[in-house]
Amino acid sequence: MAKQGVKRAEEATSIVIQDITIGQVTRGNQTIQTWFQNIKSAESSLNPNRRQLINTYFDVSIDLHLRSVMDKRIRAVKTNPFEWVGLENEVVMENFKAPWFAEFLHRLQERIFWGTTLVEFMLGSDGLIGDVQLVPRQNVKPERGLISKDGVSDAGILYREGIYVNYILQIGRKNDLGLLANIAPYVLMKRQNLADFTRYNEMFGMPLRIYEYDPNKPQGRDEAKRSAEEYGSAAYIIVPKGFADVRFEDSVKQSTAYAYDKLHEILNNEITIGVLGQLLTTGGEGGGSYELGKVHKAVEEAINLEDRLYAEYVINYPMKHNILVPHGYPLEGIHGKFKTADELNKEKKLVIWIQLLQSGAPIAEEDFYKEFGIEPPGQRPVVVRTGNSGNNTAPPETDPPKPQPPAKPQGGSPAKGSPQGGAGAKKLADLRAYYKLGSAANKRGTGAITLSYRNDLNEIIDDIIARVRDGSLPPGDVDPALWKLVSEQLFKGVEKGYNLTLAAAKGSDKLMLETLLQNVYRFSGFKNYHFVLQANALLRNAEGNVKAFSEFRADVLALNKEYNVDFLRTEYNHAVATSRMAGKWKRFKDDVAELPLLQFETVGDERTRAAHQKFDGIIKPLTDPFWNKWLPPLDYNCRCTVRQLSDGEVSTLNVNELGEPKPGFGINWGEQQVIFPPTHPQFYVEPEHQQQADNNFNLPLAP
Numbered sequence: 001m002a003k004q005g006v007k008r009a010e011e012a013t014s015i016v017i018q019d020i021t022i023g024q025v026t027r028g029n030q031t032i033q034t035w036f037q038n039i040k041s042a043e044s045s046l047n048p049n050r051r052q053l054i055n056t057y058f059d060v061s062i063d064l065h066l067r068s069v070m071d072k073r074i075r076a077v078k079t080n081p082f083e084w085v086g087l088e089n090e091v092v093m094e095n096f097k098a099p100w101f102a103e104f105l106h107r108l109q110e111r112i113f114w115g116t117t118l119v120e121f122m123l124g125s126d127g128l129i130g131d132v133q134l135v136p137r138q139n140v141k142p143e144r145g146l147i148s149k150d151g152v153s154d155a156g157i158l159y160r161e162g163i164y165v166n167y168i169l170q171i172g173r174k175n176d177l178g179l180l181a182n183i184a185p186y187v188l189m190k191r192q193n194l195a196d197f198t199r200y201n202e203m204f205g206m207p208l209r210i211y212e213y214d215p216n217k218p219q220g221r222d223e224a225k226r227s228a229e230e231y232g233s234a235a236y237i238i239v240p241k242g243f244a245d246v247r248f249e250d251s252v253k254q255s256t257a258y259a260y261d262k263l264h265e266i267l268n269n270e271i272t273i274g275v276l277g278q279l280l281t282t283g284g285e286g287g288g289s290y291e292l293g294k295v296h297k298a299v300e301e302a303i304n305l306e307d308r309l310y311a312e313y314v315i316n317y318p319m320k321h322n323i324l325v326p327h328g329y330p331l332e333g334i335h336g337k338f339k340t341a342d343e344l345n346k347e348k349k350l351v352i353w354i355q356l357l358q359s360g361a362p363i364a365e366e367d368f369y370k371e372f373g374i375e376p377p378g379q380r381p382v383v384v385r386t387g388n389s390g391n392n393t394a395p396p397e398t399d400p401p402k403p404q405p406p407a408k409p410q411g412g413s414p415a416k417g418s419p420q421g422g423a424g425a426k427k428l429a430d431l432r433a434y435y436k437l438g439s440a441a442n443k444r445g446t447g448a449i450t451l452s453y454r455n456d457l458n459e460i461i462d463d464i465i466a467r468v469r470d471g472s473l474p475p476g477d478v479d480p481a482l483w484k485l486v487s488e489q490l491f492k493g494v495e496k497g498y499n500l501t502l503a504a505a506k507g508s509d510k511l512m513l514e515t516l517l518q519n520v521y522r523f524s525g526f527k528n529y530h531f532v533l534q535a536n537a538l539l540r541n542a543e544g545n546v547k548a549f550s551e552f553r554a555d556v557l558a559l560n561k562e563y564n565v566d567f568l569r570t571e572y573n574h575a576v577a578t579s580r581m582a583g584k585w586k587r588f589k590d591d592v593a594e595l596p597l598l599q600f601e602t603v604g605d606e607r608t609r610a611a612h613q614k615f616d617g618i619i620k621p622l623t624d625p626f627w628n629k630w631l632p633p634l635d636y637n638c639r640c641t642v643r644q645l646s647d648g649e650v651s652t653l654n655v656n657e658l659g660e661p662k663p664g665f666g667i668n669w670g671e672q673q674v675i676f677p678p679t680h681p682q683f684y685v686e687p688e689h690q691q692q693a694d695n696n697f698n699l700p701l702a703p
Contacts, residue, residue: 016120016135016147016157016159016164016167016168017120017133017135019149019157020136020139020147020148020149020150020151020156020157021149021150021151022136022138022139022151023051023136023138023139023148023150023151023152024138024151025054025055025058025138026055026058027055027058027059027062028059030055030056030059030060030184030188031188032185032188032189034052034056035056035184035185035188037052038050038052038053038055038056039053039177039181041053042177042181043175043177048141048143048175049141050115050141050177051138051151051152053177053181054137054138055138056180056184057113057114057137057178057180057184060180060183060184060187060188061113061180063187063190063191063271065268065271065272066183066187066271066275069271069272069275069276070113070275072275072276073109073112073275073276073303073304073307074106074109074110076304076307076308077105077108077109077304077307077308077311077338078102078105078106078109080308080338080339081338081339082096082101082105082315082336082337082338082339083336083337083338083339084096084331084334084335084336085334085335085336085337086333086334086335087330087331087334089330091128092128092329092330092331095128095129098129098130100129100130100131100132103131103132104119104132105311107119107132107134107171108171108311108314109307109311111171111172111176111178112178112179112307113178113179113180113183113275114137114178114180115172115176115177115178115180115181116140116142116170116171116172116173116174116175116176116178117134117137117170117171117172118134118135118137118140118142118147118159118168118169118170118171119132119133119134119135119168119169119171120132120133120134120135120167120168121167121168121169121323122167123327127327127328128327129323129327135147135159135168136151138151139151139156141154141156142170142174142175142176143174143175145158145159145160145161145174146158146159147159147168165322166322166323166326166327167323169314169318169319169322169323170318171314179274179275182274183271183274183275186267186270186271186274187267187271189263189267190263190264190267190268190271193260193263193264193267194264196260197257197260197264200257200260209228209231209236209237210236210237210239211224211225211227211228211236211237211238211239212224212238212239212240212241213238213239213240213241214240214241215240215241221238221240224238225238276299276300276303277299277300277302277303278299278300308338311338312336312337312338315336316335316336320336428534428559428562430681431562431567431681431682432562434636434664434681435567435570435571435636448489448490448492448493448568448569448571448572449565449568449569453485453489456485457482457485457560457564457565460479460481460482460485461482461556461557461560461564463479463481464479464482464532464535464556465535465552465553465556467479468532468535468536468539468556469539469549469552473532473535473536474536475532475533475536475537475686475689476529476532476533476686476688476689476692477532477692477697478525478528478529478532478697478698478699479528479532480699482528482531482564483521483524483525483528483699486524486527486528486564486568487520487521487524489568489572490520490523490524490568490571490572490575490675491516491517491520491521491575492572493571493572493573493574493575493576493579494513494516494517494520494575494576494579494675495513495579496576496579497575497576497577497578497579497580497581497582497583498512498513498516498579498580498582498583499580499583500513500583502514502517508586509583509586512582512583512586512673515673515674516579516582516673516674516675519673519674519675519676520575520675520676521699521700522696523571523675523676523680523682523683525696525697525699526682526683526685526693527563527567527571527682528697529685529689529692529693529697530563530682531559531560531563531564533686533689534559534563535556535559538552538555538556538559539552570636570637571676573636573637574633574636574637574675574676575675577632577633577637577638578633578669578674578675579669579675581631581632581633581641581642581669581670582669582670582673583670584641584642584670585631585668585669585670585671586670588622588642588644588670589622589670591644592622592623594646595644595645595646596621596622596623596645596646597619597620597621597622597644597645597646597647597648597650598619598620598621598622598627598642598643598644598645599617599618599619599642599643599644599645599648600615600616600617600618600619600630600632600640600642601616601617601640601641601642601643602615602616602639602640603639603640604616607639608639609635609638611634611635612632612634612635612638612640614658615630615634615640615658617651618630618651618653619645619648619649619650619651620650620651621650622644626655627642627668628667628668628671629655629661629666629668630658630661630666631667631668631669631670633665634661634662634665635662635665663679664676664677664679664680664681
């Protein structure tokens with residue numbers, strides 16, 4: 001295809017890259033001190049020199065976490081198609097789909113991190129841009145507009161003058177040092193932390209070996225040393241027999257290792273915030289609430305938009321006027337912009353909107369007309385109407401398939417105005433009261449409600465809504481996908497509280513976690529049963545008629561929020577608390593000979609419940625039956641605990657005056673090895689579904 005309005009350049013070769021000697025970049029030996037000195041040198045007002053700072057950048061840029069978040073921000077621009085609005089030259093349009101443009105966008109985004117960036121454009125034999133190359137940063141002195149021939153001296157090319165202006169593009173201001181100037185110290189500290197942790201593992205991660213030798217035997221010590229060196233790199237000492245009694249004091253290894261791990265996490269978080277402006281969209285530890293996730297996502301999108309706007313500025317002004325137009329690109333009066341993923345063509349949009357309308361989604365007609373630039377009909381005759389509002393003189397050409405709901409429920413219709421009605425409404429009310437839903441304590445511990453969990457849950461619930469609607473998920477059945485998702489979230493709480501994963505557990509710890517896992521998975525099956533049962537009850541209104549899809553969907557989503565978000569948060573907190581106590585009880589029993597007493601402790605602040613405060617300070621032997629009834633937690637979101645004592649005054653009290661524990665509590669969590677006891681209201685099923693429950697709803701007791 002012939003070019004349309006594209007002039008052939010007189011010269012189609014590199015004019016800079018081949019004429020310089022690329023300066024050597026040095027990695028390693030970077031510290032906080034060298035970073036600080038290099039920053040001062042680069043910012044010098046009399047003789048700025050960023051050469052050594054580039055060495056720091058090269059050194060820290062190999063950090064995997066930094067590389068990952070940098071790439072994420074770069075991709076936010078590279079993955080958006082770019083178009084010239086109004087351009088009809090097909091050859092030029094195809095040229096901007098060539099690899100060189102993607103490479104240019106990559107270099108343009110790297111300016112954010114490396115500071116002032118120079119890109120050289122190289123023309124192909126057809127006169128169009130065929131490639132771009134980064135001018136080595138260590139050779140560039142942007143404060144002088146100079147590319148050093150050898151990377152050191154001031155002899156070189158003044159790239160802002162003459163023909164170079166039409167081949168070399170400077171991205172960023174001349175004094176721009178980039179984000180790596182701020183991020184480098186965190187990478188260097190993390191590197192030192194990992195080095196310290198490695199040495200710590202070498203010293204304490206492997207057992208210390210002791211070699212004794214006979215001092216009366218010639219070469220005895222040398223033989224012992226040779227033997228020690230041949231058997232690995234673990235630490236060892238060599239002492240004469242009978243020389244001394246060697247003792248080794250235990251160190252708090254777990255807390256020390258935690259300190260290294262925590263510092264590593266903090267430094268990674270600081271790097272992420274520096275690059276992306278937030279943490280939550282990277283799947284950080286612990287996650288967060290849905291609303292918080294939306295805020296973090298909005299921050300990331302605002303940064304990405306800012307990056308795209310800057311890229312559009314560079315392309316539409318310095319690049320277009322200095323590079324493209326002088327080389328014959330017909331772009332005078334043409335504006336380029338990124339086409340974001342949500343800018344669908346109108347045909348695709350129309351299909352999506354009609355599908356939403358036919359599914360019963362509540363969309364205002366005004367929004368529909370505005371989206372497609374159609375003038376509202378007002379009082380004029382309507383030929384074709386999309387939607388069901390008003391007098392519909394022309395129905396859609398094809399009606400959506402009508403669901404076949406289950407038979408009307410026996411024993412009366414749901415109560416009007418209640419999202420559940422009948423037994424379902426009472427069930428929800430009982431659970432709210434049982435969990436103390438809405439209390440301040442219940443809002444703590446959101447580890448179960450991560451963004452990842454939310455996304456997976458939304459997909460599963462949409463499928464459940466469709467299956468309940470068409471009758472393929474009737475009362476008494478369960479949804480395996482929802483069961484698996486909820487089970488895994490709850491067992492994460494168990495592992496968090498027990499401070500040990502099942503995969504890493506051994507011996508009695510492994511047996512304990514396996515027992516708790518089976519309890520959690522069984523509980524999740526019953527929880528799933530009740531959710532599906534009540535979702536089916538929502539299918540019909542108070543008169544027994546099938547609800548409109550939009551109304552039914554809204555009711556199930558409300559039910560889902562209570563069952564699988566609000567209730568799950570409380571259940572997750574409970575799993576953490578009870579498994580933590582089960583683990584502590586196991587350690588208490590191991591140390592009972594030296595520490596025979598246990599003392600009940602409350603937090604003692606203004607949020608401590610009065611019913612729990614009366615237990616504060618009670619001391620009883622570990623073997624006392626008191627702990628079979630009053631081992632915390634005593635209620636949902638209870639913060640009470642127990643500590644082990646070697647000595648103390650045993651409390652004398654009339655246990656009958658303490659009253660009775662809350663139903664579902666009054667349990668020794670370590671002895672009974674249970675998270676959700678059989679008295680939990682979720683374990684109740686309707687009599688006609690008892691057989692399914694006895695068979696655990698055909699669900700396994702382990703993943």
